Amino acid sequence: ECRNLGGCKAGEAKITKGYDLPAKYVIHTVGPVWHNGSSGEEKVLADCYKNSLEMAKKHKLESVAFPLISSGTFGYPRDKALSAAISAIGEFLLKNDMTVYLVVYDSASFMLSEKLFSSIKQYIDDNYIEERVPDFRRDRFRGNLVCECANTAVFKRERSLDDVVRNLDDTFSQMLLRLIDEKGLKDSETYKKANIDRKLFSKIRNDIYYKPSKQTAVAFAVALELNLDESRDLLGRAGFALSRSCLFDMIIQYFIEHDNYDIFEINEALFAFEQNLIGA
Incomplete structure (x- = not known):
């Protein structure tokens, strides 16, 4: 042939x-x-x-x-x-x-190019925080935390279940779809830019309680070109956060703070630092 x-x-x-x-x-x-x-x-x-x-x-x-x-x-x-x-x-x-x-x-x-690798490494060196708390401090904070949680629990018991349900924030799915509309984007434009396939996006759209992986949630934050506060808000709807003690999170924050939303370049950097890639 x-x-x-x-x-x-x-x-x-x-x-x-x-x-x-x-x-x-x-x-x-x-x-x-x-x-x-x-x-x-x-x-x-x-x-x-x-x-x-x-x-x-x-x-x-x-x-x-x-x-x-x-x-x-x-x-x-x-x-x-x-x-x-x-x-x-x-x-x-x-x-x-x-x-x-x-x-x-x-x-x-x-x-990665040497310039980009060095820039990311410097950012990580300047901002990365290892969560190392001496035992005596950890014990002290644990005691304070128990007291605060106990007080909060007493307060929450005064609210009815119906009241709690009525005052829930938007879910990840609801916020994602709202942001797509607010930015005047098409669904297909968004999931392609996020490097997400149509089947997964359909699941998210059709289930308001869908819980994505952190990599998927971050991919949509990148596709929507959200700033750091907006990205944290969107991730929070899925139960995630961006931490200065997590290498993956620090790399994502670097690109967002530098207004670089090229998902392929971000994945190059994640791969170079042996982290999970975002998107599909």
């Missing part, structure tokens, strides 16, 4: 059946050989992803997996290859529903 494809030039994409492979189809593309970066390599590499994704869309595929094209024997610098892949895939996903996997075989393939 490959002989009948008529060849495949750099940047083009052709498709064949998967045969004995655990895939229905195999999309073939040829990446550029790295010379010096000024010979049009970036455009050719972007075309590899764009044309392959359009081929997958044409054949109504629901998912596709890519290696990091040209980063091996073709000598394309890994950080630049990664940036090109994420840019092309991200642009496609903002307009199309498809699950796209970018397969990397080690953390060295998934490198």
